[in-house]
Amino acid sequence: MRGLPGLAVLVVALVAGGASAEDGWEQVADGEVTIRVRKRADLPGCREIWAEGVMNVGVQDIQSVLRDHESFRQWMPYVTESRVLSTGPEGTRVTYTKLELPVISNRDYVVRVVDEQLLEADGTGTFRQTWAADNQALPEQKGVVRLRRNEGSWVITPRGEGKAHFVYRFTVETGGSIPGFLAGFGQKDAVLDTVRAVEKRARKMASGRVAASQTATGGAPRPL
Numbered sequence: 001m002r003g004l005p006g007l008a009v010l011v012v013a014l015v016a017g018g019a020s021a022e023d024g025w026e027q028v029a030d031g032e033v034t035i036r037v038r039k040r041a042d043l044p045g046c047r048e049i050w051a052e053g054v055m056n057v058g059v060q061d062i063q064s065v066l067r068d069h070e071s072f073r074q075w076m077p078y079v080t081e082s083r084v085l086s087t088g089p090e091g092t093r094v095t096y097t098k099l100e101l102p103v104i105s106n107r108d109y110v111v112r113v114v115d116e117q118l119l120e121a122d123g124t125g126t127f128r129q130t131w132a133a134d135n136q137a138l139p140e141q142k143g144v145v146r147l148r149r150n151e152g153s154w155v156i157t158p159r160g161e162g163k164a165h166f167v168y169r170f171t172v173e174t175g176g177s178i179p180g181f182l183a184g185f186g187q188k189d190a191v192l193d194t195v196r197a198v199e200k201r202a203r204k205m206a207s208g209r210v211a212a213s214q215t216a217t218g219g220a221p222r223p224l
Contacts, residue, residue: 025050029188033195040171046149051168051191059156059164061202061209063119063127066154069095075201077193081108085137091115094137098144109147109172110138127156149173168195 029035033053040046055062072082081098088094092115098108110133117128130153140146152170159165168191 029192033192035188035191043149043171043173046171046173048171049169049191051166051195053166053195054159055164055166055195055199055202056162057164057199057202057206058123058162059125059127059158060119060123061206062156062164062166062198064205065198065202066127066129066156067091067115069093069097069113072097075197077190077197080106085110094134096138106144107147108141108144109150110134111150112137124158127154129154147172166195 024038025036026038027034027036033051036050036052037047038050040048069082069084072079076082078099078101079097080100081096083096085094085096092112094110094112096108096110098106100106111131112134113129113131115127115129117126119125119127130151132151133147133149135146135148150170150172152168152172155167155169157165
């Protein structure tokens, strides 16, 4: 097990189990992806989002996708700029992301990302990534609203061959004056779009990896 000892949006407790109504969670979507939301008592006006489900792709490729921040602008919904500002011990990195969202003005955020747990060399184990705002790392830009509170986590575990269970959990401050933004846009559509985009990118990466392996060994590529 590799990574740092125990850190899109509050430092979130990394719990891979379910969220119950007794904890203040309200379920707002069900099906392939379950989405729950609850108010943050310690952060007035902020809500915490919990998305959980299964992706039809292995953990190895999801891990690769979520660690490649520079490429987010190529496939992540609403992201128009993504870059790594600096790197630290054990792969810790400070990243910048700019968003163009429907109707409202552009947003951006700067976070410190930590891969707290990576897969073992043989591909087994759990991938656990967390992030928290690091606004001092880059000044705000004129005309772009900075998301000052942006903390969360991904926890990805194997669920049989070629499948992975995920818990995507975050709290984000919308920035500016946007009544109902988080309750409407953030709870459902954006969360589902993000999960589907990660899965699609990971499947593309898996296909490329398999094709490269088959070519190297002289065999014909096999579909996943």
